[in-house]
Amino acid sequence: MIKNILTLIQNDLAIAVKNKTIFLIFFIPLFVFFTLKIVDSKNETAHAMNLGLINNEAYSPVVIQSLKSSDKIFNVIYVETIEEGKNEIRQKTLDGLLLNTNELIILKKESLKTISMIEGLYSLQQTAENKKSWVSSVTALQSTDIQKDSLPTWILMMVLLVGFVIMPSQVAEEKEKKLLVSLLQTPMREIEWLMSKIFTGMILATASILILHLIGNFHTGINLNYILIILSGSFCFSSYGVLLGFLCRNQASARILGVIFYLPHLLPSALSDFSRKLDVVAPLLPSFHFYESIKHILFDQARIGSLGVATVYMLSVGVITFAASYFLMKKRWLM
Amino acid sequence: MIEIQNLTKVYKGTRGLFPTSFKVEKGELIAIVGHNGAGKSTLLKILSNTHLPDSGSVLIDGIDLSERLKMVRKIGFVSETPNLYDFFSVEYNFKLFAKLFDIKKERIDEIIKEFNLENYRHTKVQNLSKGLKQRVNIGRSILSDPPVILFDEPTSGLDFEMTKEVFKLLREFHASGKTILFTTHRPEEIKNLATRLMVLHKGKVVFDGKPSAYFESHLHNELYLQ
Known part of the structure; x- marks a missing residue:
């Protein structure tokens, strides 16, 4: 035995x-x-935070002097208007904006960056022996709602799941069982088969997001910008997934390749909020652009026009992977 | 009708099909025999557009093989292993391919009747026996009524009764004027079936003629009996 x-x-x-x-x-x-x-380790020298001040506004000389002398804690960056400062915060080029009314504008109240910033300002104030509080109120540009905040991550997970797990497996199955070969003995064009696969992926991804909204009770409005960015993302990752499927001879290989692509696309995008280092690497991934775009649309009411770079990047990845799949199909790759 | 010129396909330098040329006239029933790895399946897979040749040309009624969309209406290919959507019914499999060929529903009924599949119309393919699957496979391949039908090892793994049934089908197709090319690695089986016999050995045609001439020659002894 x-x-x-x-x-x-x-x-x-x-x-x-x-x-x-x-x-x-x-x-x-x-x-x-x-x-x-x-990911930033705890022993790593902390990065200086980018604190914005409004040009031509009268700040206390003690505050200005302390901030300028603390270049290890703060980089002082001047902006022209409050609106410009808010935009920079949304685009993450600024971590906070200090007004001369002692109001501190940040992205989210419950974030590590906000806590570090208030700690930094408080310690500077203590060092300067300035009794008047430098920060009397904190205004967040985005409200914190754990359920709503987690929505972009769930959406990213589902779209990547369809793209990197379901689609490669489905394509590889049709190759492994020689079903694609039999379809190629009909007047079906290669491009028609590829487009049908990508549309299937887009339908599955969109349906899963719709179901998530229906049963998840997320208090977010669904508008055209939101729908367009989801369609762009699902096109990008469905096309990407079809290519991965084409690179494999059988379903087992496709599942493994899918996981190998799934994790690196999911984690850096979702973790970039917590790490400055990942913030630098993540923009190389199309998943990061999808995730950030969803966040901007859901939390900042951004329009798709203002997310041009992200949309073009995702669509370009989709088109390039589509072209690569078409080339492999024409070559009857591993069929 | 079929004109093959210097058709070549080499796998990793040693196996495949080395420059091969021959012509096939309308209505011929050609058996392509040879040992495993002789290049029989490669030849049929190239003709059915499943594999791309390294070089050479194939013309069927003046249409080049590269014109796939026209060529698929000329050729029906029956693979060795039935490649069907086995989690769907027999009817679904026929319907899918009929839609892609833009064929009317009546043709599906005709095929189902012709192949005695009425009782299995709604049965999932995965629940059919090997012989029935092969019947569905053949039926699907001739849905568009192509003038040329290619059979890759059509009797492989079938029992005596099923083998007889497949040979009967080949005869019927031939009698209806179809041009048929089929492969086998058991030449004795097709002695009284084929009108022409081609022997492939190590990727090259070493015999092309009447089956009787082949069996009278020393080649059969050399390749199969020694």
Whole structure:
């Protein structure tokens, strides 16, 4: 009995090596290792925060002098108007804006950056032995609602799940079972098959978001900008997923490749809020642009026109991966 | 009708199909025989547009193989393993391909009747026997009524009764004027079936003629009996 169990375990491990499942055993720890390297560690020298001041406004000389002499805690950046400052905060080029009325404008009240900023200002005030409080009120540009705040992450997870797990597996299944080969013996054009796959991915992703809204009771309005950005994102990741499926001979490989792409696209985007280092790396990923765009639309009521770069980036990734899939299909790649 | 010129497909340098040229006239029933790896399936897969050739040309009624959308109406391909949507019914499989070919529903009924599949119309393909699956596979491949039908090892893995049934079908197709090319690695089976026999050996045509001539020659002894 033990001999048989050992033989079967050996066989299972051989299958895991053969269908490349074993790669995940190495990939996930390696991914976590590299992500932790990128995420700011507690021992790391803290980055100076970007604090905005309004040009030509009268600030207390003590405040100005203290801020300028504390270049390890704050980078002082002057803006012309309050509106400009608010925009910079939304675009994350400023961490906060201090007005001469001692009002501090930040993005969210309950964020690590806000706590660090208030701590920094308070310690400077103590050092300057200034008894008058430098910050009398804090105004957040985005209200904090844990349920609503988590919505972009759920949406990102679902769109990436469709793109990187469902689509590659479906494409690889049609290749593995030679169903695509039989379809190619009909007057169906290659481009029609590819478009049908991408539309299927977009329908699945959009339907899952719709269901999320219906049962999740998220208090957000659905408008045209929101729908357009979801369609752009689902196009991008469905097309990306079809390409991954095309690179695989069978479903097992497609599932593994899907996970290998899923995690790096999900985590840096969702974690970029907490790490300055990831904030630098994440914009290379289309998932980051999708995630940020959803946040801007949901929380800042941004319009799609103001998210031009993100939209063009996602659509470009979609078009490039579509073209690559078309090329592989024409070449009958691994079919 | 079919004109093949210097058709070549090489896999990793050694196997495949080396420059091959031949012509097929309308209404021929050609058996392509050879050992595993001789290039039989490669030849049919190229003709059915499943694999792309490295070089050479194929013309069917003057249409080049690269014109796939026109070519698929000329050729029906029956693969060795039925590649069907096995989680759907027999009828669904026919309907899907009929839609893609823009074929009327009546043709599906005709095929279902012709292949004795009436009782299995709504049965999932995965629940059918191997022989029935092969019947559905053949039926689907001839939905568009193509003048040329390619069969890749149509009797592989089938029992004696089913093999007889497939050969009967080949005869019927041939009698209705279709041009048929089929592969097998058991030449004795098709002695009285094919009108022409081609032997492929290591990617090259080593015999092309009447089946009787082949069996009288020393080649059959060399390739199969020694």
